Amino acid sequence: MTTSYDASGVHPVLGVDAGTTTLREADHLVRALASTLALPPGTVACTHLIRTDARRGTAVSLELPDHASAANAWRHLTESEPPPGHREAAAHAAAEHTARRSGRAVLFPGAEHLTGTIPLSDLLELTAIDRVTVVGATSGELPAPTTPVHTQNHVRPEWRDGELVLALVPAVGNTLAPFEVPNPTPCCADHP
Template identity: 65%
Template structure:
């Protein structure tokens, strides 16, 4: 993808915990907040597993294009009428523990690209049906592919078809937005994560 799409740093990443337990619930939360907050194109939204003594569940994070946009979005987040909401941006936090702490953990993990499973990211709208490896890398923010069980130094061939199943969830790994793939029928590849039971985005069409 020709435009820059990296996570912009701690001053532009907002963490949110609204008490979601599963990844599917967190996916729904991301789509709901993206619509309610009017998040701009270029936002990268991720889910984060939270495992602390006080909280077992999934928080979310939003990397906005710049610090000014993040500050505006922050004011909208804290104004949401959502019981138990926790949020964090840079040195600020909102809400009661443990939700605020979970939001801090999510924001920090995303800002430093240590982890986070991306649900919204630049180019995700291109990932429907079948695409080639070359197009997947050229048209989206995903910048690294790994094939589970068949690692190669150069990665899969650019012309290899990828069956997206309309459900593509790359993860931040060592600073790279990385998509794990598995071999599929007929020499194709498919994302490692299978939509269960159906792609979340279908509920937001």
């Protein structure tokens, strides 16, 4: 496991590469780190696909709300020397998250409110998600704030151009659902 840490930023971001290869493994890593490191409320944890000559798989980024939490996590994560190629993947994940160019958020403020079916307005008002897009909708077309969203207890917004954006798809009965499903079919999931 390795990390990249810059204490000069407003919200410190750590990169972690524990050798996970799939998004599902990275999601489990995020949950394990949240428990092991006792990540504080306000933490944003993302997964990142890594495609380099040295490494194919996933890495994780952790944006912590304060420097003390980041320093404690940093000490814990750097107790062992990382395998070759993992340091670069961790640094890449941290850089992408810091720039808010990419990263699939697993933990983020308000995520605990995203269970069952909720109105779109709650999804936007109660969480750190900045906006939604509807796959297949015409440009500028937004659903009504009262539109039900079937969360499937699996909501993974992504950083895009500085915003945390959730991709939704139309669902049965004029409702919406996250584009990413919790248990994708093996033929389509997590291709390296």
